[in-house]
Amino acid sequence: MAGRVSALRAFRHRLLRGRSDGAPRGPLSRGTARLLAVIGFLGPGLIAANAGNDAGGIATYSSVGARYGFDLLWMMVVITASLIVVQEMAARMGAVTGKGLAELIREQYGVRWSLFATTSVLIANVGICISEFVGIGAALGLAGIPAQVSVPVAAIGVWLLLIRGSYKVAERIFVLMTITFFAYPIAAILARPDWGSVGHSIVAPSIHDSRAYLFLFIATAGTTITPFMQLYVQSAVVERGVGVDELNMERAEVTSGSIFANLVAMFIIIATGATLYLHGEHNISTASQAAKALEPFAGQYAEVLFAVGLLGASLLAAAILPVTAAYVIAETFGFEKGISRRIHEAPVFVAVITALILIGTVVAIIPGIPVIALLVGVQVVNGALLPVLLIFIWRLASDRELMGDYRNGRFFNVIAGLTVVATSALSITLLAVTIGAPFL
């Protein structure tokens, strides 16, 4: 979920009243600036890209690996291609129009369509927000702290961080915590999977005829191509003032970020596939089970490692999501944004942020909630709502009047179209299956 990289940056910009802290100023030459950009993007950039593998992502990829071993690896390749295409369109629109996606939908399609898009994004966002707080509860639960204690404390902490606007340091700590997820590739290698069958699974699609497979398929699409993050790739491009002349740099970043984050995701699947799946543990229902995938590397410390990573990823996203939601609402309804960038100057912001954190907290402290099932379930909703936004992105990016010479080329339109058709087909199938038979 490379988009979070940009989302993070956009968010930071906004908290800093739109002033870029890291942007080279004045006497720095263009060459130096580019060098800095490359360094910044290889180091912290990739770490942050991985931070996008949040609570829902970890749960989904772990479930995929435990349930089907390497069988769904091929799908990650396909989804990565789609993700790159979708993010490139979003970045390109941002660079060409200088406007956010919600803003463009509003200007090009009017209030009703805009409300429709916003509502679907909001539903997805509320779901993800809940999943992040569930993730916090699950991570600290591994340390023996009940969610009823840990989640409210974390929620108040996140709320204060956002309202006080002193988020920057905390963000770095959260991102650093997610580095522990780099243990997955090591664990995957140490688990000595059958690389031949890994390779075979990547190139040869295997499809199971079952509802659970469909759910996991959609959840994986939903957590990898998160709807809200497409909005924020675009907003980040706009916020940083990226022009069409810098588009290739942006494309490279989007592409490498997507590939990198999804590689980590694939290693999560391989690690769980080589451990849990082989040991016959096909249904993960707790965080402690999911943590076992790290055992080949960390042994008895697997749970600690998993907990730290999960906590970092969950806190990071729990802080970003409410703000992203607030921006979508501001762009759609035309509430003040931009000039009074400070959160406390805008009541709507505080209201939306508070509401989202509250909803997330309340759901996460319900005793005995099925943690993993809920996390994956949220991603299913995400995946089901994905086509709505994708269709808008696709249509806007191919609009001749809006994009001029930068509109989608034929190649792009084919891949984007296939992504839209495939996700839509999956959503409709899901809907049919859900209506036809009770959920899970």
Next chain:
Amino acid sequence: MATTTPPTVLHLSLIVGGTLRDRNGGRLGSVDDLIVHLGEDYPPVTGVLARVAGRQVFVPASELAEIGHARVEMVSDRLDLQPFERREGEVLLRKDVLDRQLINIDGARLVRANEIEIARIEGWYRVVGVDTGLRGIVRRVVPRRVGTNMPPGAFLDWASVEAFTGHVPTVRLRIPHPKLARLHPAQLADLVEAASHNEGREIMTAVGDDSELEADVYEELDAQHRREFVEERPDQEVAHLLERMEPDDAVDLLGDLPDERREDVVRLLPPVQRRRVRALAGYDPATAGGLMSPEFVCLYAQASKAEAIERIERSRAPADTLAWVYVMNLDRRLKGAIALADLLRAPSDGKMGDVATFLPPRVSAEAGLEEVARLMTDYDLTVVPVVDERDQIMGVVSVDDVLEMVLPRGWRRRFDVLGAD
């Protein structure tokens, strides 16, 4: 923020989509959009864009009798089918203004047009305001019948609103934004920073008519936006802008330019400004670096006399710096010099390396004014080359630049009084 509630306020979203009727109430087609002429405090409706039998037609204001929710009535019962063409200063309210950002001049903020309010004042329909609140959105989302019965709310007076028109596709449609002049440069800079790039450029273009104001706005902009806008301006315009800025801000702005453009822009500045900018950019004005001009002619030793002459002919450098022509070796090190007159007298088949035998004295950029003046006196030179640590020529100081600095202050003042430059 002036708010008014005139008795009969019409809402654009309820007019659009209504039916176009003739004098007798017969249905002709549907209303697609309203056309207004911007530029006045309350822009008048100049026509209606309607869809009649699947074709888009233009109905000028002179043909319109009444505009209302759900129906627009014509004066006659005959429809003269005119295709729509945008005229200077005209915009389509729904397509170009509704749902887009506007500048609220009174608050110096960007707002979004959730609804556009129209009323009949002084005999004709004019845009009177814009609804930026929730009410405007709700009215457009609920069914039409419910929306029509919703009471009108408070709205922003159009007289304190400026619409962006940069996205309007008409070629060279340039609508002035006179209201922007009421804002303080810092407020304008804030707006530019908050707006999208194209909208920001529109503000900058509008402000550009007043070059003093433009320079002030540039001084207030943050580095990121300053860079965006300065990069797309040609050298001449940037120089023009720099002239009007405080020297330290000018140096900042210069720093936003790509390396290869900086020197070109500095060159275009008048001498006084150029020296000041150089001084702030790192060189003391009383050193060779601060005094030097980057314009000179320097050729490789292998070049022929003809090539040298050609270079001089093409050069834009002032005559005094061209009094000497320099020669460098393949490492670009300064190897010799020849006075222009001697070059002309040299045999025409000569190589520059052979004719430019004089090894000129040179100074570093840090060399003081006195050192430069002394070299000029000792060697009887009108031009002294300035070289970097690799002995490559960076610029030349000519005698008039030095004279200006060493001339006693009183002398210079008398010169001014005499009317000389």
